Amino acid sequence: MSINHIVIPLDSAVLDSKEQYVFYHKMVDFALKELIVSAQQNQICTQKEIVFFKQYCDLLLYSIEAMRVKYMYDAEDNMKVDLTDSGFPNYLEFRYLFNDLSLRDNYINKLKDVNELQDEFLDQILRKKEPVSKYKLFQAASIVYYTSVEQKFIFNRFVQGKIIEVPKGMSSQYMTSWSFYDVANNRPYVCFMYFDYEGKYIDSYKDEIYEVLKNNADRDMSLDTMAYGIDRKLPDVKPKHIKRIDLGPFHNVFAKDENEITHSILESIAKKEIPLESYALSLKVDEVFSGSEFTEGGYFSKQTLQKWSDTVNQNYVFAPHRIIQLLYSKTPEIMNKLAKPPIQISELKIDNI
Structure with a gap:
C-alpha cells in the first residue's frame, strides 16, 4: 500500500441520531439524482457517458443507504461525513462496509x-403500550442490513467499467470507464478513456488494460501524468482522449470545510436566511487529448507514446435558484470563472426537521 492509500478517520463529522441519518441520506440522494439529469441536459456527458455516470452514482447511493440502515440504531458506532473538502462519507466508511459484508x-x-x-x-407496542427499545430496533435493522445488502454493489475504492466499441465516425475505436473514491479528499471520481487498439483481439488484452487502470488511475493526480502512465504501460493501446469528473464537494450543513461556497451556505443557514436543507454541488471536469507522438527508450526498448494536450479544466456549480442568488452575492469571483453560469437544480424540502 502506497502513502496515497493511508487514511485516518480525522476531520469527520459524526452522524449520531436516526434523524441525522435520514436527513443526510435524503440530501445526498436528491442532489445526485438532480445532478444526473442536469449533466445530461447541459451536455456535460455524452449519451453513452451518462449511462455509466448514472451507474456509478447508483452504487454510491446504494452504499450510503446501506450505511443508513447499518448505523441508524447502532449505539456503539456512528457514520462519519468528511469535513475537509468533500461533504461525502469518509472513505473508511466504505471500506468498513465492504469488509463487514465479507x-x-x-x-x-x-x-x-x-x-x-x-x-x-x-407485545411491547400493543400489550405493554411502550415504545420499542433502541436495542430491539438495532436488531431489526441488522436483519434488514445483513439479509438485503449485497457486497458487490458497495462503492469500492476502484470500480471498473467494461470496454465497449464507440459508434462509427468517432476518432477512436473503444471507450472504457472506471470510478474511484480518492482516499485523500474523500470524493468520488468518474473517468472515461477513448482509445485505439493495435493488437489482434482486444478480448485477450482486456484484463491487462483493467489491471493497469486499477494500479495507475485510481487516485486524484495530474491528468496528463495519469495519461502518460496508462500509455507507457499498455503498448498496444493508443489513448486518444481521457476525461475525469471530480464529483464534489457537496456543500451542505454537514460539510464544515474552508471552501468559500460551503462557508457562504453555512453562514446563511446560521443566520436563518436559508433553510437547513440548503445545498450546492460542485463538479469539475478535466480532459486531455492526444496529439503527435514521440519515441522513448533505447535501441532495444523503443516505445511510441502520445504527446498530450494541456489539461482542459471546466468547473461547474449546481444549486437551487435561491442558493445561486446567494453565491452570486457572496462569491462572485468563483461564479464568474465557471465553465457555465451556475446550473439550476430543484430545491430540496424536508418537513419536520
Whole structure:
C-alpha cells in the first residue's frame, strides 16, 4: 500500500441520531439524482457517458443507504461525513462496509429469529403500550442490513467499467470507464478513456488494460501524468482522449470545510436566511487529448507514446435558484470563472426537521 492509500478517520463529522441519518441520506440522494439529469441536459456527458455516470452514482447511493440502515440504531458506532473538502462519507466508511459484508454469513447465523422479534415488537407496542427499545430496533435493522445488502454493489475504492466499441465516425475505436473514491479528499471520481487498439483481439488484452487502470488511475493526480502512465504501460493501446469528473464537494450543513461556497451556505443557514436543507454541488471536469507522438527508450526498448494536450479544466456549480442568488452575492469571483453560469437544480424540502 502506497502513502496515497493511508487514511485516518480525522476531520469527520459524526452522524449520531436516526434523524441525522435520514436527513443526510435524503440530501445526498436528491442532489445526485438532480445532478444526473442536469449533466445530461447541459451536455456535460455524452449519451453513452451518462449511462455509466448514472451507474456509478447508483452504487454510491446504494452504499450510503446501506450505511443508513447499518448505523441508524447502532449505539456503539456512528457514520462519519468528511469535513475537509468533500461533504461525502469518509472513505473508511466504505471500506468498513465492504469488509463487514465479507463476514455476512457469520452474522446472519447469530441474528434473532424474525418471527420471534416481531412477536416482541407487538407485545411491547400493543400489550405493554411502550415504545420499542433502541436495542430491539438495532436488531431489526441488522436483519434488514445483513439479509438485503449485497457486497458487490458497495462503492469500492476502484470500480471498473467494461470496454465497449464507440459508434462509427468517432476518432477512436473503444471507450472504457472506471470510478474511484480518492482516499485523500474523500470524493468520488468518474473517468472515461477513448482509445485505439493495435493488437489482434482486444478480448485477450482486456484484463491487462483493467489491471493497469486499477494500479495507475485510481487516485486524484495530474491528468496528463495519469495519461502518460496508462500509455507507457499498455503498448498496444493508443489513448486518444481521457476525461475525469471530480464529483464534489457537496456543500451542505454537514460539510464544515474552508471552501468559500460551503462557508457562504453555512453562514446563511446560521443566520436563518436559508433553510437547513440548503445545498450546492460542485463538479469539475478535466480532459486531455492526444496529439503527435514521440519515441522513448533505447535501441532495444523503443516505445511510441502520445504527446498530450494541456489539461482542459471546466468547473461547474449546481444549486437551487435561491442558493445561486446567494453565491452570486457572496462569491462572485468563483461564479464568474465557471465553465457555465451556475446550473439550476430543484430545491430540496424536508418537513419536520
